[in-house]
Amino acid sequence: MVDGTAPKAGSVSGAGTGRPGLLSWWRQLYLRSEGVRGYSLLSPTLLLMVFAIAVPLLLLFVASFWTQHLLDITPTFVFDNYLTFAEKDSYQKLLWRSLKISGFVTVLTLLLAYPMAYFIAFRIKQNKLMWIILITVPFWTSYLLRVFAWKIILGYNGVINSGLLTLGWIQAPLEFLLYNQFAVVLTLAHAWAAFAILPIYVSLEKIDRTLLEAATVLGDGPVMRFFRVTLPLSMPGVVAAALLVFIPTVGDYITPALLGGPKGLMIGNLIQLQFAKANNWPMGAALSVISLLAITLVVCAFLWFSKRVRTQNL
Amino acid sequence: MANESFISIQDVSKDFGVVRAVDRVSIDIAQGEFFSLLGPSGCGKTTLLRMLAGFEFPTSGEIFIDGQPMSSVPTNHRPVSMVFQNYAIFPHLNVSQNIGYSLRKDRLSKADFNAKVGEMLDLIKLPGYEKRASHELSGGERQRVALARALVRRPKVLLLDEPLGALDKQLREQMQLELRALQKSVGITFVFVTHDQEEALTMSDRIAVMSKGRYLQIDTPTQLYESPTSRTVADFIGTMNFFEAQVKDAQNGRAHIDVGPLGSLSAPLRQQKFAAGQRVLAAIRPEKIALLAEPKPGANQVKGQVDTAAYLGDRSHFYVRIEGIERPVAVSAQNMQTAGPGVGDPDRQVWLSWAEDAVVILNADD
Numbered sequence: 301m302v303d304g305t306a307p308k309a310g311s312v313s314g315a316g317t318g319r320p321g322l323l324s325w326w327r328q329l330y331l332r333s334e335g336v337r338g339y340s341l342l343s344p345t346l347l348l349m350v351f352a353i354a355v356p357l358l359l360l361f362v363a364s365f366w367t368q369h370l371l372d373i374t375p376t377f378v379f380d381n382y383l384t385f386a387e388k389d390s391y392q393k394l395l396w397r398s399l400k401i402s403g404f405v406t407v408l409t410l411l412l413a414y415p416m417a418y419f420i421a422f423r424i425k426q427n428k429l430m431w432i433i434l435i436t437v438p439f440w441t442s443y444l445l446r447v448f449a450w451k452i453i454l455g456y457n458g459v460i461n462s463g464l465l466t467l468g469w470i471q472a473p474l475e476f477l478l479y480n481q482f483a484v485v486l487t488l489a490h491a492w493a494a495f496a497i498l499p500i501y502v503s504l505e506k507i508d509r510t511l512l513e514a515a516t517v518l519g520d521g522p523v524m525r526f527f528r529v530t531l532p533l534s535m536p537g538v539v540a541a542a543l544l545v546f547i548p549t550v551g552d553y554i555t556p557a558l559l560g561g562p563k564g565l566m567i568g569n570l571i572q573l574q575f576a577k578a579n580n581w582p583m584g585a586a587l588s589v590i591s592l593l594a595i596t597l598v599v600c601a602f603l604w605f606s607k608r609v610r611t612q613n614l
Numbered sequence: 615m616a617n618e619s620f621i622s623i624q625d626v627s628k629d630f631g632v633v634r635a636v637d638r639v640s641i642d643i644a645q646g647e648f649f650s651l652l653g654p655s656g657c658g659k660t661t662l663l664r665m666l667a668g669f670e671f672p673t674s675g676e677i678f679i680d681g682q683p684m685s686s687v688p689t690n691h692r693p694v695s696m697v698f699q700n701y702a703i704f705p706h707l708n709v710s711q712n713i714g715y716s717l718r719k720d721r722l723s724k725a726d727f728n729a730k731v732g733e734m735l736d737l738i739k740l741p742g743y744e745k746r747a748s749h750e751l752s753g754g755e756r757q758r759v760a761l762a763r764a765l766v767r768r769p770k771v772l773l774l775d776e777p778l779g780a781l782d783k784q785l786r787e788q789m790q791l792e793l794r795a796l797q798k799s800v801g802i803t804f805v806f807v808t809h810d811q812e813e814a815l816t817m818s819d820r821i822a823v824m825s826k827g828r829y830l831q832i833d834t835p836t837q838l839y840e841s842p843t844s845r846t847v848a849d850f851i852g853t854m855n856f857f858e859a860q861v862k863d864a865q866n867g868r869a870h871i872d873v874g875p876l877g878s879l880s881a882p883l884r885q886q887k888f889a890a891g892q893r894v895l896a897a898i899r900p901e902k903i904a905l906l907a908e909p910k911p912g913a914n915q916v917k918g919q920v921d922t923a924a925y926l927g928d929r930s931h932f933y934v935r936i937e938g939i940e941r942p943v944a945v946s947a948q949n950m951q952t953a954g955p956g957v958g959d960p961d962r963q964v965w966l967s968w969a970e971d972a973v974v975i976l977n978a979d980d
Contacts, residue, residue: 508700513689513702514696515704516690517694517696518690518715519716519767610706
């Protein structure tokens, strides 16, 4: 083919290369560049992330500097909402309490999940898949239903109280079971257990068993071996599990609303209040941004600490 | 139990379900000895090693280390250490932490700890490697670190499970010599598992050749090679030519046998007893056969025809057809010794000759 005909040739040329210019240009780019291939593989998710997460988040951030009076939102750029948070002890307390409750939930979930994951990874020789499916069984029912189930178990006339009364071990129903932080922590830990078990299981499963034998032959008993080899090597799973549990539970508002009582309310309930009854969207947005920052700080501190555990530089 | 034996394996068996991995094995190993367990995969050598380490416990029998029965001693309380086939370097620790892993319970000061680690790094010729991350190490370096880690607390016994298998040939040969020298300098009893016969011959004081859960022969490398006691051992260690033969008479340390096409031979006996008329195997190593262009006066030679020749640089392998013998006879010759140009050419007529003592007589049935 003669070069001079090139401008038209791209679209009309002979059999094998007879593709429209744009398409062949794209193909060439696609085949040549690994980056392009990677992004196009990501593209559906990437689009969704940009339009359903990044853009709303940006709007939320912008809105947090607005003000609202009754139904009128004023798109200004003022720090009123943040100042309100700084002034109101009750707001700060709620955020602090949310972080604390989620912290307890994370610790409790990890403590419950680790032995389970360990058991499946090291003790189960056959049918591991069946065990993993069994772990997800609670998820076959709705989250709301599971929260209500705990209400029935922990309630004033609930399973525990009526059981203990029938046995004659208590004279009056225990009241500390429900409508407090304990109930919230317990319910959330149960609800999120599977999210912790799976990543920990995966990281335990990956550990080369000869490393454990090496630790033993070098003089470690089972306990020392666990803390010096198994635990550090499963840290990636523990970190993933902690983040998977901690981050979503800080913002949870269903469980505290149903089981927390006034003493168990969390930041999520306050944010919901701002967007609903209080009708102060900018304040709700500001509270969201603040809790986002708080979570980020906690997560960074946690990652820094876990890295030190992993490399045993404590 | 013999007094000088440091490790005593007494009538030990190990069953895995219906499979008997180790079958009534008794071995005594002396202090400071470099002892190899040699055999094909699945012969039970690794299981035996793992029983010495305490990762497995014998189904029956008893293992003594330094006079102590091991049947109720867990791995971490045994005076042994181990180098694993994949080295098992802890990936989350650096070189110094890896080597010093077992020093934790000694509660050393930081200076003492560093001194011990440094001493080991000098021993394995990797000084200054303390802070290297484990993933920065090459295969040979990992192997050395694993060795240093196992030796740092001076165990009484070091178990090695094919530690050189993953290295390339040159590095492996270098490590064989270094490992041997190291063992002599630290004086620790080494029990070495390998399926590589050359490796076992190079390094060991004694070798146990194992097959199907039992050992066939325990001997020095020279004895194993020169005087194998069974066809399996002779076949497994090096190359061997076998000829069916019949005993004519056997007495005063010599036997006269009739080897069909090779004629009548005489060979030394090695504490063996044969009856006249018994069917046996005559075995000759390829390098003990000389390839000649012309017949020379004397006995122990036979006429043949070169079938194939393989040039290996330092030596050549010839396969020589002899009338009346099914398999061609393997002959190995140093190339400086080949008998002039053209001797190894295919179809060329040659004479094979060997010394009387080169012939080993083996029982025909094993």
